[in-house]
Amino acid sequence: MLFEQVVRPGLFRIGGGDAEAAHEWTLARLAGLARRPAALAALRARYFRSAPRTVFGVRFPNPVGLAAGMDKNGVALPAWPALGFGFVEVGTVTAHAQPGNPRPRLFRLRDSAAVVNRMGFNNAGADALAARLAALPRPIGVPLGISLGKSKVTPLDEAVEDYLTSYRALRGHGDYFAVNVSSPNTPGLRSLQDRAHLDALLAALVGEKPVLVKIAPDLSEPAIAELLEVCLDRGAAGVIATNTTLGRDGLAPADRARGAETGGLSGRPLTGRAREVVAFVHRETGGRLPVIGVGGILDPDDAARMFDAGASLVQLYTGFIYRGPALVRSVARVAARR
Numbered sequence: 512m513l514f515e516q517v518v519r520p521g522l523f524r525i526g527g528g529d530a531e532a533a534h535e536w537t538l539a540r541l542a543g544l545a546r547r548p549a550a551l552a553a554l555r556a557r558y559f560r561s562a563p564r565t566v567f568g569v570r571f572p573n574p575v576g577l578a579a580g581m582d583k584n585g586v587a588l589p590a591w592p593a594l595g596f597g598f599v600e601v602g603t604v605t606a607h608a609q610p611g612n613p614r615p616r617l618f619r620l621r622d623s624a625a626v627v628n629r630m631g632f633n634n635a636g637a638d639a640l641a642a643r644l645a646a647l648p649r650p651i652g653v654p655l656g657i658s659l660g661k662s663k664v665t666p667l668d669e670a671v672e673d674y675l676t677s678y679r680a681l682r683g684h685g686d687y688f689a690v691n692v693s694s695p696n697t698p699g700l701r702s703l704q705d706r707a708h709l710d711a712l713l714a715a716l717v718g719e720k721p722v723l724v725k726i727a728p729d730l731s732e733p734a735i736a737e738l739l740e741v742c743l744d745r746g747a748a749g750v751i752a753t754n755t756t757l758g759r760d761g762l763a764p765a766d767r768a769r770g771a772e773t774g775g776l777s778g779r780p781l782t783g784r785a786r787e788v789v790a791f792v793h794r795e796t797g798g799r800l801p802v803i804g805v806g807g808i809l810d811p812d813d814a815a816r817m818f819d820a821g822a823s824l825v826q827l828y829t830g831f832i833y834r835g836p837a838l839v840r841s842v843a844r845v846a847a848r849r
Contacts, residue, residue, distance in 0.1 A: 514835030523619070530617040530626070541587035551593040558595035558836045562847035566801050566823045567721040567748035569654050569686050573597030573843040575814075578805050578826035579658035579689060579725075583634045585643050592653045595839030599651065600826065601640065602658030603691045606676035608636030609663055618772050619832075622763035624809055625778030626829050627770060628755065632660045632697055637677035644684040657685035658725070660694065667699050670708070671715050678716055688720055693727035693754040695775045701727055706737055713745035721748030728753035728784045728806065732791055739795055749801035751826070752788040756781055778829035782807025786820045793821025809834060814842040818849055 526532025544550055562573040576598040577591050585601040592599070611633025618627045634640070640657075659681075665673040678688060690712060692703035703709060704726065716722050724747055726738060742750060755775025762770045762780055770776070785806025792802050804822030808814050809830040817825050825846075830838050 514837060515833075518835065519833070523621075529615065530619050531614060534617065538582065538587050541590035544593065545587070545589040551589060554590075554593040554836075555595075558840045559592065560595065560840055560843035560847060562597070562843050564823070564846075567687065567723075569721065571597045571654055571824065572652075574824040574846045575839050575842045576600060576656070576803065576824060576826040577831070578828040579603050579656075579691070580628075580630070581828055581831070585640055588647065588651045588655075592651055594836040595843060596653065596827075597843065598654040598656060598686075598824070600656035600658055600689060602634065602689070603632050603660040603694065604634050604637050604640050604657065604677055604681070605632050605660050605662040606637050606673045606680075607662040607664060608639065609633065616774070618769050618774075620762060620766035620770055620776075620778070622765045623761065623770070623779055624829070624833050625762070625766065625770075625776055625780050626832065627772045627774045627776050629772070629774030631663065632694065637680040641680045641684060644681070654686040655684065656687045656689055656723075657681050658689040658691050660691040661697060661703070663697055667702065667708070670703060671711050674712060675715055682720055685720060687723060687748065688716070689723050689725050689751055690716060691725045691754070693725050695727070695755060695757050704730065704734070704738055706741055709738060709741045710745060713741065713747055717746045723747060723749040723751050723803065725751040725754055726788070728756045728781060728788055729758065730788075735788065735791060736795055739792060739800065742800060743796065747800065749803065749823075750792050751803040751805060752792055753781070753785045753806045756784065758784075777806065778833070779807050779809055782809070782813055786817055789817060789822050790820040808842065809838070811838075811841045811845045814845050815849075818846065 577596045579600045612631035616629045755777045789804045801823040803824045804817040805826035
């Protein structure tokens with residue numbers, strides 16, 4: 512309640528209400544915590560809850576992760592476990608540094624507990640992330656996932672080498688790698704979910720580290736089934752379901768104008784669809800492909816239903832923006848009872 516009544520209103524006023532300005536301000540403050548071990552320890556004592564499990568060969572101290580996009584460049588890594596997260600996914604990172612799309616590109620839809628973004632994989636590049644990870648004074652204490660995407664300047668027919676460039680730079684630092692072929696904000700990217708493109712991509716990437724595929728919620732069930740067949744054939748370690756949606760169903764009336772902004776929608780309107788996709792993946796593969804469930808988890812019941820649908824792990828992004836670290840703690844408590 513403290514977060515929702517005091518902290519969140521203050522954060523939402525930063526930059527005159529500009530969501531990206533608030534995001535950057537928050538990341539800078541969290542990065543500063545890395546130099547304050549006593550503060551990290553105090554936060555961890557308050558928010559971290561143990562619920563260990565092993566998935567695709569990686570041991571997670573709890574199954575609640577920070578989704579990609581929150582800390583693209585890994586600037587605040589020591590802070591996330593202190594806020595309760597059992598794993599962290601950085602990125603999406605690309606082989607070439609890129610500024611992303613023009614601002615403004617991040618929009619809150621408050622009545623819908625949702626966010627629209629068209630960030631466009633803004634990041635400092637794979638080499639810069641590798642250097643930052645190499646310079647960490649100590650491990651962060653939880654598994655680290657790294658989300659890989661295609662550079663905007665790279666043609667689709669050169670996508671495999673582009674992903675490989677990032678993977679080679681970062682493979683010594685990640686506990687697992689997520690192949691992001693489903694963001695709606697890089698032109699043509701979602702075509703990499705097609706059988707031929709995905710088959711070539713996984714053939715190149717699957718090897719020494721677990722590789723997961725992040726899929727779009729807008730795919731039909733036959734398209735998802737075909738994607739899962741490729742994942743199984745090529746030895747992918749799992750699936751992340753789902754990315755943001757291009758749909759706009761479920762928006763509150765007050766948010767419909769802002770919801771018309773171009774970009775991917777996340778948060779409460781995605782809750783049901785993300786859970787449906789998780790259940791389909793689990794059913795279609797007979798549980799052979801572990802699923803990280805992400806999309807519209809804003810309370811413990813959402814997480815419980817996601818686990819019931821077949822998710823082995825879950826991730827938070829928009830829920831964390833609206834509910835804060837208490838949500839991480841409460842979801843971990845749900846997981847500990849299962």
